Amino acid sequence: MRAARTYTLALVCLGLGLSLVGCSVVEQGVNVLNQTGQISDKDKDTLLKTGEALRSTFADIKEEEEYYIGRAVAALILSKYSVYNNDSLTQYVNIVGNSLALYSNRPEIYAGYHFLILDTEELNALAAPGGMIFITKGLLRRCKDEDTLALVLSHEIGHVCAKHGLQAIKKSRLLDVFKILGSEAAQRFAPAQLSQLTAIFENVLADIVGQLIERGYDRKYEYEADKLAVTFGAKTAYDPDGITRFLQTMVGDTSSAAGKGWFRTHPTPEQRIDKLKAEIAGLSSVPKLENVRTLRFKQYFSSLR
Protein backbone atom coordinates (compact mmCIF):
# COMPACT_ATOMS: atom_id res chain seq x y z
CA MET A 1 0.00 0.00 0.00
CA ARG A 2 2.77 2.35 1.00
CA ALA A 3 4.70 1.54 -2.15
CA ALA A 4 1.57 2.13 -4.22
CA ARG A 5 1.04 5.54 -2.56
CA THR A 6 4.67 6.47 -3.21
CA TYR A 7 4.26 5.37 -6.79
CA THR A 8 1.15 7.52 -7.20
CA LEU A 9 2.95 10.48 -5.65
CA ALA A 10 5.87 9.94 -8.01
CA LEU A 11 3.46 9.90 -10.94
CA VAL A 12 1.97 13.21 -9.82
CA CYS A 13 5.45 14.70 -9.51
CA LEU A 14 6.34 13.30 -12.91
CA GLY A 15 3.17 14.84 -14.29
CA LEU A 16 4.23 18.23 -12.96
CA GLY A 17 7.67 17.73 -14.46
CA LEU A 18 6.30 16.66 -17.81
CA SER A 19 3.82 19.52 -17.89
CA LEU A 20 6.78 21.88 -17.98
CA VAL A 21 8.11 20.43 -21.19
CA GLY A 22 6.66 19.26 -24.49
CA CYS A 23 6.06 15.76 -25.89
CA SER A 24 9.14 15.63 -28.12
CA VAL A 25 11.26 16.85 -25.27
CA VAL A 26 9.92 14.07 -23.04
CA GLU A 27 10.84 11.48 -25.68
CA GLN A 28 14.22 13.06 -26.00
CA GLY A 29 14.87 13.03 -22.23
CA VAL A 30 13.85 9.38 -22.04
CA ASN A 31 16.19 8.56 -24.90
CA VAL A 32 19.08 10.38 -23.25
CA LEU A 33 18.58 8.23 -20.12
CA ASN A 34 18.29 5.11 -22.26
CA GLN A 35 21.36 5.85 -24.38
CA THR A 36 23.51 6.53 -21.34
CA GLY A 37 22.48 3.18 -19.91
CA GLN A 38 20.64 4.66 -16.93
CA ILE A 39 17.38 2.98 -17.87
CA SER A 40 16.55 -0.22 -19.73
CA ASP A 41 14.49 -0.41 -22.94
CA LYS A 42 11.57 -1.68 -20.86
CA ASP A 43 11.74 1.29 -18.49
CA LYS A 44 12.04 3.62 -21.46
CA ASP A 45 8.76 2.23 -22.81
CA THR A 46 7.10 2.59 -19.39
CA LEU A 47 8.11 6.24 -19.16
CA LEU A 48 7.00 7.00 -22.70
CA LYS A 49 3.63 5.40 -21.98
CA THR A 50 3.26 7.54 -18.86
CA GLY A 51 4.05 10.62 -20.93
CA GLU A 52 1.27 9.72 -23.40
CA ALA A 53 -1.19 9.08 -20.59
CA LEU A 54 -0.58 12.58 -19.23
CA ARG A 55 -1.85 14.23 -22.39
CA SER A 56 -5.41 15.36 -21.78
CA THR A 57 -6.71 18.30 -23.83
CA PHE A 58 -6.93 19.56 -27.41
CA ALA A 59 -3.80 21.60 -26.73
CA ASP A 60 -1.88 18.32 -26.31
CA ILE A 61 -2.72 17.17 -29.84
CA LYS A 62 0.55 17.02 -31.77
CA GLU A 63 1.08 18.94 -35.01
CA GLU A 64 1.24 15.72 -36.99
CA GLU A 65 -2.00 14.45 -35.42
CA GLU A 66 -3.68 17.77 -36.21
CA TYR A 67 -2.54 17.36 -39.81
CA TYR A 68 -4.05 13.87 -40.14
CA ILE A 69 -7.30 15.00 -38.49
CA GLY A 70 -7.34 17.98 -40.88
CA ARG A 71 -6.80 15.79 -43.95
CA ALA A 72 -9.81 13.63 -43.08
CA VAL A 73 -11.98 16.67 -42.23
CA ALA A 74 -10.97 18.15 -45.61
CA ALA A 75 -11.90 14.87 -47.34
CA LEU A 76 -15.33 14.97 -45.67
CA ILE A 77 -15.86 18.61 -46.69
CA LEU A 78 -14.91 17.62 -50.25
CA SER A 79 -17.43 14.78 -50.17
CA LYS A 80 -20.15 17.46 -49.72
CA TYR A 81 -18.82 20.01 -52.22
CA SER A 82 -17.17 19.88 -55.64
CA VAL A 83 -13.90 21.68 -56.30
CA TYR A 84 -13.91 24.70 -58.61
CA ASN A 85 -11.15 23.76 -61.00
CA ASN A 86 -9.47 27.04 -61.93
CA ASP A 87 -5.69 26.77 -61.54
CA SER A 88 -4.76 30.43 -61.87
CA LEU A 89 -7.45 31.67 -59.47
CA THR A 90 -6.65 28.85 -56.99
CA GLN A 91 -2.96 29.78 -57.14
CA TYR A 92 -3.80 33.45 -56.56
CA VAL A 93 -5.95 32.58 -53.50
CA ASN A 94 -3.06 30.42 -52.23
CA ILE A 95 -0.54 33.25 -52.62
CA VAL A 96 -2.82 35.74 -50.82
CA GLY A 97 -3.50 33.18 -48.05
CA ASN A 98 0.13 32.19 -47.60
CA SER A 99 1.24 35.83 -47.53
CA LEU A 100 -1.19 36.45 -44.66
CA ALA A 101 -0.16 33.28 -42.86
CA LEU A 102 3.41 34.61 -42.66
CA TYR A 103 2.13 37.51 -40.54
CA SER A 104 -0.11 35.32 -38.38
CA ASN A 105 0.88 33.93 -35.01
CA ARG A 106 1.35 30.48 -36.57
CA PRO A 107 3.28 31.00 -39.80
CA GLU A 108 4.82 27.53 -39.69
CA ILE A 109 2.34 24.69 -39.59
CA TYR A 110 2.97 20.96 -40.12
CA ALA A 111 2.42 20.74 -43.90
CA GLY A 112 1.82 24.44 -44.68
CA TYR A 113 -1.38 26.34 -45.50
CA HIS A 114 -3.40 25.27 -48.54
CA PHE A 115 -6.54 26.78 -50.07
CA LEU A 116 -9.19 25.40 -52.43
CA ILE A 117 -12.24 26.99 -54.04
CA LEU A 118 -15.53 25.11 -53.71
CA ASP A 119 -17.84 25.10 -56.74
CA THR A 120 -21.02 26.38 -55.11
CA GLU A 121 -22.89 29.66 -54.97
CA GLU A 122 -23.44 29.10 -51.25
CA LEU A 123 -21.67 31.73 -49.13
CA ASN A 124 -19.22 29.80 -47.04
CA ALA A 125 -15.63 29.43 -45.93
CA LEU A 126 -14.33 26.54 -43.86
CA ALA A 127 -11.05 25.91 -42.09
CA ALA A 128 -10.06 22.31 -41.38
CA PRO A 129 -7.43 21.80 -38.65
CA GLY A 130 -3.88 21.76 -39.94
CA GLY A 131 -4.30 24.69 -42.34
CA MET A 132 -6.55 23.30 -45.09
CA ILE A 133 -8.92 26.15 -45.94
CA PHE A 134 -11.92 26.24 -48.30
CA ILE A 135 -13.76 29.22 -49.77
CA THR A 136 -16.83 29.02 -51.98
CA LYS A 137 -17.23 30.61 -55.38
CA GLY A 138 -20.33 32.41 -54.05
CA LEU A 139 -18.28 34.04 -51.32
CA LEU A 140 -15.52 34.99 -53.77
CA ARG A 141 -18.08 36.85 -55.88
CA ARG A 142 -18.81 39.10 -52.90
CA CYS A 143 -15.15 40.19 -52.73
CA LYS A 144 -14.48 43.28 -54.83
CA ASP A 145 -10.80 43.80 -54.05
CA GLU A 146 -7.76 41.83 -52.83
CA ASP A 147 -7.94 43.32 -49.35
CA THR A 148 -11.49 42.03 -48.85
CA LEU A 149 -10.49 38.54 -50.03
CA ALA A 150 -7.43 38.69 -47.77
CA LEU A 151 -9.45 39.59 -44.69
CA VAL A 152 -11.95 36.78 -45.31
CA LEU A 153 -9.04 34.31 -45.64
CA SER A 154 -7.43 35.86 -42.58
CA HIS A 155 -10.57 35.05 -40.55
CA GLU A 156 -10.19 31.39 -41.54
CA ILE A 157 -6.45 31.42 -40.77
CA GLY A 158 -7.48 32.80 -37.38
CA HIS A 159 -9.63 29.70 -36.77
CA VAL A 160 -6.63 27.49 -37.61
CA CYS A 161 -4.21 29.46 -35.43
CA ALA A 162 -6.57 29.37 -32.44
CA LYS A 163 -7.25 25.65 -33.09
CA HIS A 164 -11.02 26.20 -32.99
CA GLY A 165 -11.65 23.02 -34.99
CA LEU A 166 -9.74 20.89 -32.48
CA GLN A 167 -11.69 22.48 -29.65
CA ALA A 168 -14.85 20.92 -31.07
CA ILE A 169 -13.53 17.46 -30.14
CA LYS A 170 -15.23 16.06 -27.08
CA LYS A 171 -12.78 15.72 -24.23
CA SER A 172 -13.82 12.13 -23.53
CA ARG A 173 -12.60 11.11 -27.01
CA LEU A 174 -9.19 12.62 -26.39
CA LEU A 175 -8.91 10.88 -23.05
CA ASP A 176 -9.76 7.58 -24.77
CA VAL A 177 -7.07 8.16 -27.40
CA PHE A 178 -4.39 9.15 -24.94
CA LYS A 179 -5.29 6.15 -22.78
CA ILE A 180 -4.80 3.77 -25.71
CA LEU A 181 -1.53 5.45 -26.68
CA GLY A 182 -0.43 5.25 -23.08
CA SER A 183 -0.98 1.50 -23.04
CA GLU A 184 1.53 0.67 -25.77
CA ALA A 185 4.84 2.06 -26.93
CA ALA A 186 5.21 -0.12 -30.02
CA GLN A 187 6.12 1.58 -33.25
CA ARG A 188 3.07 0.34 -35.11
CA PHE A 189 -0.39 -0.22 -33.70
CA ALA A 190 -1.60 -3.77 -33.15
CA PRO A 191 -4.86 -4.62 -35.01
CA ALA A 192 -7.08 -4.28 -31.91
CA GLN A 193 -5.58 -0.92 -30.99
CA LEU A 194 -5.80 0.32 -34.56
CA SER A 195 -9.45 -0.62 -34.74
CA GLN A 196 -10.16 1.23 -31.45
CA LEU A 197 -8.22 4.29 -32.61
CA THR A 198 -9.98 4.30 -35.98
CA ALA A 199 -13.37 4.22 -34.25
CA ILE A 200 -12.35 7.20 -32.07
CA PHE A 201 -10.94 8.96 -35.15
CA GLU A 202 -14.38 8.65 -36.81
CA ASN A 203 -16.02 10.26 -33.78
CA VAL A 204 -13.39 13.03 -33.68
CA LEU A 205 -14.17 13.80 -37.34
CA ALA A 206 -17.91 13.82 -36.63
CA ASP A 207 -17.35 16.30 -33.76
CA ILE A 208 -15.39 18.67 -36.00
CA VAL A 209 -17.44 18.36 -39.19
CA GLY A 210 -20.65 18.74 -37.16
CA GLN A 211 -19.30 21.95 -35.70
CA LEU A 212 -17.92 23.30 -38.99
CA ILE A 213 -20.82 22.51 -41.28
CA GLU A 214 -23.93 21.86 -39.24
CA ARG A 215 -23.85 23.68 -35.93
CA GLY A 216 -21.26 26.39 -36.51
CA TYR A 217 -18.74 27.69 -34.04
CA ASP A 218 -19.67 29.33 -30.81
CA ARG A 219 -19.97 33.11 -31.25
CA LYS A 220 -16.96 33.75 -29.07
CA TYR A 221 -14.82 31.79 -31.57
CA GLU A 222 -16.23 33.79 -34.49
CA TYR A 223 -15.47 37.06 -32.76
CA GLU A 224 -11.99 35.80 -31.89
CA ALA A 225 -11.38 34.85 -35.55
CA ASP A 226 -12.59 38.33 -36.62
CA LYS A 227 -10.19 39.91 -34.18
CA LEU A 228 -7.31 37.76 -35.45
CA ALA A 229 -8.32 38.58 -39.05
CA VAL A 230 -7.85 42.28 -38.32
CA THR A 231 -4.54 41.69 -36.53
CA PHE A 232 -3.03 39.45 -39.23
CA GLY A 233 -4.48 41.59 -42.03
CA ALA A 234 -3.08 44.83 -40.63
CA LYS A 235 0.32 43.20 -39.98
CA THR A 236 0.40 42.17 -43.65
CA ALA A 237 -0.55 45.79 -44.53
CA TYR A 238 -3.98 44.87 -45.91
CA ASP A 239 -6.80 47.31 -45.28
CA PRO A 240 -8.61 45.70 -42.31
CA ASP A 241 -11.85 47.33 -43.40
CA GLY A 242 -11.93 44.69 -46.14
CA ILE A 243 -13.84 42.46 -43.77
CA THR A 244 -16.43 45.10 -42.94
CA ARG A 245 -16.87 45.84 -46.68
CA PHE A 246 -17.60 42.17 -47.18
CA LEU A 247 -20.01 42.02 -44.24
CA GLN A 248 -21.84 45.10 -45.52
CA THR A 249 -22.84 43.06 -48.58
CA MET A 250 -24.54 40.66 -46.18
CA VAL A 251 -26.63 43.20 -44.28
CA GLY A 252 -30.30 42.58 -45.01
CA ASP A 253 -29.45 39.73 -47.42
CA THR A 254 -32.22 37.17 -47.20
CA SER A 255 -31.18 35.14 -50.26
CA SER A 256 -30.98 31.38 -49.97
CA ALA A 257 -27.20 31.51 -50.60
CA ALA A 258 -26.75 33.70 -47.53
CA GLY A 259 -29.06 31.53 -45.44
CA LYS A 260 -26.74 28.56 -45.75
CA GLY A 261 -23.25 27.90 -44.51
CA TRP A 262 -21.18 30.60 -42.89
CA PHE A 263 -23.95 33.04 -42.21
CA ARG A 264 -26.44 30.60 -40.85
CA THR A 265 -24.00 29.88 -38.07
CA HIS A 266 -22.20 33.20 -37.56
CA PRO A 267 -23.37 36.17 -35.50
CA THR A 268 -25.29 38.73 -37.60
CA PRO A 269 -23.22 40.93 -39.96
CA GLU A 270 -24.27 44.04 -38.01
CA GLN A 271 -23.03 42.58 -34.72
CA ARG A 272 -19.73 41.65 -36.28
CA ILE A 273 -19.28 45.02 -38.01
CA ASP A 274 -19.77 46.84 -34.71
CA LYS A 275 -17.10 44.80 -32.97
CA LEU A 276 -14.74 45.00 -35.96
CA LYS A 277 -15.02 48.79 -36.17
CA ALA A 278 -13.95 49.02 -32.54
CA GLU A 279 -11.08 46.63 -33.19
CA ILE A 280 -9.86 48.60 -36.21
CA ALA A 281 -10.13 51.89 -34.29
CA GLY A 282 -7.74 50.40 -31.73
CA LEU A 283 -4.96 49.80 -34.29
CA SER A 284 -1.93 52.07 -34.06
CA SER A 285 -1.97 52.56 -37.83
CA VAL A 286 -4.55 51.42 -40.36
CA PRO A 287 -3.20 50.28 -43.75
CA LYS A 288 -5.13 51.58 -46.77
CA LEU A 289 -6.27 50.02 -50.03
CA GLU A 290 -3.69 50.14 -52.80
CA ASN A 291 -4.84 50.32 -56.39
CA VAL A 292 -2.06 48.01 -57.58
CA ARG A 293 -3.62 45.20 -55.53
CA THR A 294 -7.15 45.83 -56.75
CA LEU A 295 -5.91 45.79 -60.34
CA ARG A 296 -4.24 42.39 -60.03
CA PHE A 297 -7.29 41.08 -58.14
CA LYS A 298 -9.55 42.09 -61.05
CA GLN A 299 -7.20 40.43 -63.49
CA TYR A 300 -7.33 37.09 -61.66
CA PHE A 301 -11.05 37.34 -60.89
CA SER A 302 -11.94 37.96 -64.53
CA SER A 303 -11.68 34.18 -64.96
CA LEU A 304 -14.29 33.51 -62.24
CA ARG A 305 -17.32 31.96 -63.94
Added chain:
Amino acid sequence: MERPMKKSNRYVSLVLLMWALVVVLVVFAADTVVVKIQTTQLRKSPQFFSQAVVALKAGDRLTRVSEENGWIQVKTAAGIVGWIHSSAVEIPKFNLLAMDKDMKTQTKASEVALAGKGFNKQVEESYRAKHGEVSFIWVDKMIAIKVLPVQIEDFLKKGKLGEFRGAK
Protein backbone atom coordinates in the same frame (compact mmCIF):
# COMPACT_ATOMS: atom_id res chain seq x y z
CA MET B 1 20.99 -17.34 -8.25
CA GLU B 2 19.62 -13.83 -8.55
CA ARG B 3 16.45 -13.25 -6.55
CA PRO B 4 13.53 -11.73 -8.43
CA MET B 5 13.08 -8.07 -7.49
CA LYS B 6 10.39 -7.52 -4.87
CA LYS B 7 7.33 -5.56 -5.98
CA SER B 8 8.02 -2.74 -3.50
CA ASN B 9 11.62 -2.48 -4.69
CA ARG B 10 10.40 -2.19 -8.23
CA TYR B 11 8.14 0.72 -7.24
CA VAL B 12 11.05 2.44 -5.55
CA SER B 13 13.25 1.99 -8.60
CA LEU B 14 10.45 3.35 -10.80
CA VAL B 15 10.11 6.37 -8.54
CA LEU B 16 13.84 6.99 -8.85
CA LEU B 17 13.68 6.58 -12.61
CA MET B 18 10.87 9.06 -12.87
CA TRP B 19 12.73 11.60 -10.82
CA ALA B 20 15.82 10.99 -12.92
CA LEU B 21 13.70 11.67 -15.99
CA VAL B 22 12.39 14.94 -14.59
CA VAL B 23 15.93 16.04 -13.73
CA VAL B 24 17.23 15.08 -17.17
CA LEU B 25 14.33 16.87 -18.84
CA VAL B 26 14.92 20.02 -16.88
CA VAL B 27 18.70 20.04 -17.10
CA PHE B 28 19.44 18.54 -20.50
CA ALA B 29 16.42 19.63 -22.46
CA ALA B 30 16.14 23.18 -21.16
CA ASP B 31 17.93 24.78 -24.08
CA THR B 32 16.83 22.34 -26.74
CA VAL B 33 14.09 22.85 -29.25
CA VAL B 34 12.66 20.11 -31.47
CA VAL B 35 11.33 20.70 -34.99
CA LYS B 36 7.61 19.82 -34.95
CA ILE B 37 6.61 20.53 -38.56
CA GLN B 38 7.19 18.24 -41.54
CA THR B 39 9.96 20.28 -43.17
CA THR B 40 11.38 23.78 -42.83
CA GLN B 41 14.57 25.76 -43.37
CA LEU B 42 17.14 27.17 -41.05
CA ARG B 43 17.59 30.78 -42.19
CA LYS B 44 20.53 33.14 -42.17
CA SER B 45 18.63 35.97 -40.47
CA PRO B 46 15.33 36.14 -38.54
CA GLN B 47 12.94 36.60 -41.48
CA PHE B 48 11.17 34.30 -43.91
CA PHE B 49 12.81 35.74 -47.02
CA SER B 50 16.29 35.33 -45.67
CA GLN B 51 18.66 32.86 -47.32
CA ALA B 52 18.11 29.21 -46.33
CA VAL B 53 21.12 27.71 -44.55
CA VAL B 54 20.06 24.09 -44.14
CA ALA B 55 16.89 22.02 -44.50
CA LEU B 56 15.29 20.65 -41.32
CA LYS B 57 12.63 18.03 -40.68
CA ALA B 58 10.28 16.94 -37.90
CA GLY B 59 12.18 15.55 -34.91
CA ASP B 60 15.45 17.41 -35.57
CA ARG B 61 16.93 18.75 -32.33
CA LEU B 62 18.54 22.15 -32.11
CA THR B 63 20.33 24.06 -29.38
CA ARG B 64 18.83 27.44 -28.59
CA VAL B 65 21.28 30.34 -28.74
CA SER B 66 19.11 33.47 -28.56
CA GLU B 67 15.64 34.83 -29.39
CA GLU B 68 14.28 37.82 -31.25
CA ASN B 69 10.68 38.77 -32.16
CA GLY B 70 9.32 35.23 -32.34
CA TRP B 71 12.47 33.88 -34.00
CA ILE B 72 14.98 31.59 -32.30
CA GLN B 73 18.66 31.51 -33.16
CA VAL B 74 19.76 27.89 -32.97
CA LYS B 75 22.74 25.66 -33.59
CA THR B 76 22.55 22.24 -35.26
CA ALA B 77 24.64 19.28 -34.08
CA ALA B 78 26.95 20.01 -37.02
CA GLY B 79 27.52 23.46 -35.53
CA ILE B 80 25.53 25.36 -38.17
CA VAL B 81 23.95 28.46 -36.69
CA GLY B 82 20.78 30.01 -38.10
CA TRP B 83 17.26 31.21 -37.32
CA ILE B 84 13.97 29.31 -37.08
CA HIS B 85 10.49 30.67 -36.36
CA SER B 86 9.18 29.69 -32.92
CA SER B 87 5.98 28.20 -34.44
CA ALA B 88 8.11 25.51 -36.14
CA VAL B 89 9.53 24.06 -32.94
CA GLU B 90 8.45 22.65 -29.64
CA ILE B 91 9.94 24.73 -26.86
CA PRO B 92 10.42 23.73 -23.23
CA LYS B 93 8.59 26.20 -21.03
CA PHE B 94 11.60 27.11 -18.95
CA ASN B 95 15.30 27.39 -19.31
CA LEU B 96 17.97 26.42 -16.79
CA LEU B 97 21.20 24.98 -18.12
CA ALA B 98 22.90 24.55 -21.45
CA MET B 99 22.22 21.52 -23.61
CA ASP B 100 24.47 18.49 -23.90
CA LYS B 101 27.17 19.48 -26.38
CA ASP B 102 27.31 16.01 -27.95
CA MET B 103 23.64 15.99 -28.78
CA LYS B 104 22.94 14.54 -32.20
CA THR B 105 20.65 16.31 -34.64
CA GLN B 106 20.00 13.09 -36.49
CA THR B 107 17.01 11.55 -34.80
CA LYS B 108 16.95 7.78 -34.49
CA ALA B 109 14.26 5.97 -36.47
CA SER B 110 12.65 4.69 -33.27
CA GLU B 111 12.25 8.22 -31.93
CA VAL B 112 10.63 9.39 -35.15
CA ALA B 113 8.25 6.45 -35.01
CA LEU B 114 7.30 7.20 -31.42
CA ALA B 115 6.87 10.86 -32.21
CA GLY B 116 4.51 9.74 -35.01
CA LYS B 117 2.24 7.83 -32.65
CA GLY B 118 -1.37 8.89 -32.29
CA PHE B 119 -3.55 9.85 -35.24
CA ASN B 120 -1.06 9.11 -37.97
CA LYS B 121 -0.74 7.69 -41.48
CA GLN B 122 -1.58 4.20 -40.21
CA VAL B 123 -4.86 5.45 -38.67
CA GLU B 124 -5.70 7.35 -41.89
CA GLU B 125 -5.08 4.20 -43.94
CA SER B 126 -7.32 2.21 -41.62
CA TYR B 127 -10.04 4.91 -41.86
CA ARG B 128 -9.77 4.95 -45.67
CA ALA B 129 -10.03 1.17 -45.88
CA LYS B 130 -13.28 1.39 -43.90
CA HIS B 131 -14.68 4.41 -45.78
CA GLY B 132 -14.10 3.86 -49.47
CA GLU B 133 -16.74 6.52 -50.16
CA VAL B 134 -14.51 9.28 -48.74
CA SER B 135 -12.02 10.32 -51.40
CA PHE B 136 -8.65 11.82 -50.50
CA ILE B 137 -7.68 12.58 -54.12
CA TRP B 138 -8.40 16.31 -53.85
CA VAL B 139 -6.89 16.47 -50.38
CA ASP B 140 -3.59 15.23 -51.85
CA LYS B 141 -3.91 17.66 -54.75
CA MET B 142 -4.57 20.47 -52.28
CA ILE B 143 -1.52 19.60 -50.20
CA ALA B 144 0.55 19.50 -53.40
CA ILE B 145 -0.23 23.18 -54.14
CA LYS B 146 3.06 24.94 -53.56
CA VAL B 147 3.74 28.62 -53.05
CA LEU B 148 7.46 29.32 -53.01
CA PRO B 149 8.94 31.95 -50.67
CA VAL B 150 10.28 33.81 -53.71
CA GLN B 151 6.72 34.00 -55.14
CA ILE B 152 5.40 35.41 -51.86
CA GLU B 153 8.24 37.91 -51.66
CA ASP B 154 7.54 39.12 -55.20
CA PHE B 155 3.79 39.25 -54.49
CA LEU B 156 4.31 41.28 -51.31
CA LYS B 157 6.74 43.66 -53.07
CA LYS B 158 4.40 44.32 -55.99
CA GLY B 159 1.41 44.70 -53.66
CA LYS B 160 3.26 47.01 -51.21
CA LEU B 161 2.61 44.55 -48.42
CA GLY B 162 4.43 43.26 -45.35
CA GLU B 163 7.91 44.70 -45.01
CA PHE B 164 7.47 46.29 -48.45
CA ARG B 165 4.52 48.44 -47.35
CA GLY B 166 4.68 52.02 -48.45
CA ALA B 167 7.26 51.14 -51.13
CA LYS B 168 7.13 53.21 -54.32
